[in-house]
Amino acid sequence: MKKQMDQITKWAVELQSIAQNGIEYGYDRFDRERYEQVRKIATEMMAAKTGLSINVVKGLFSSDDGYQTPKVSTRAAIFSKQKILLVKETTDNLWSMPGGWCEPNITVKENCIKEAEEESGHKIEVEQIIAVNNHSTNIYGKKRIKRAINVCNVIFLCKDLGGKFSKNTETDKCSFFELDNLPPLSLPRNSLAEIKMCFEANQNPNWQTKFE
DSSP: OOOOOOOHHHHHHHHHHHHHHHHHHHHHHHHHHHOOOOHHHHHHHHHHHHHHOOOHHHHHHHHSSSSOOOOEEEEEEETTEEEEEEEEEESSSSSOOSEEEEEETTTTHHHHHHHHHHHHHHEEEEEEEEEEEEEEEETTTTEEEEEEEEEEEEEEEEEEEEEOOOOSSSEEEEEEEEEEOOOOTTTTTOHHHHHHHHHHHHOOOOOOOOOO
């Protein structure tokens, strides 16, 4: 059973959502100023709860605009000869399927293809959606914290079309791995359960998309 969000965090999330929507749809500058104050209070509550700095909490929690909705990301499960392609993240030196936040001007499929090539150097063919998962945690440094706003993570089954890796700002290695020889995984970018699910999908021509 998933651990329930504590009451202080719930109040902070509700205040932040009200504030963000009010900033977007407020009638005049006085309304927006009041909503900005509500957002400031919600940010301070979350900072006090997590022990993180105000600036970090702003980045994770209260820096979006527009109507409050979940964030969307993609991951590419790229297979070749029953092995999955993983990249080594520069932020934590751990491994994940290529992926990242969805860009506002392209589709989730296009985002998957773009992120895969940027992080691994490989071109891919997207075959189907393996799963649409809810990610509710984030890693800051070595500390795992509850996300205030959930992430909708779309995992695609992809065919490798080849390419050449080049070290970049996000990843510094790229390699294919068998299921029983995986490197240390970067959480919550991808979990062992998700990697296993991707192998199952790759081996099942009748795979049905999983979603939460």
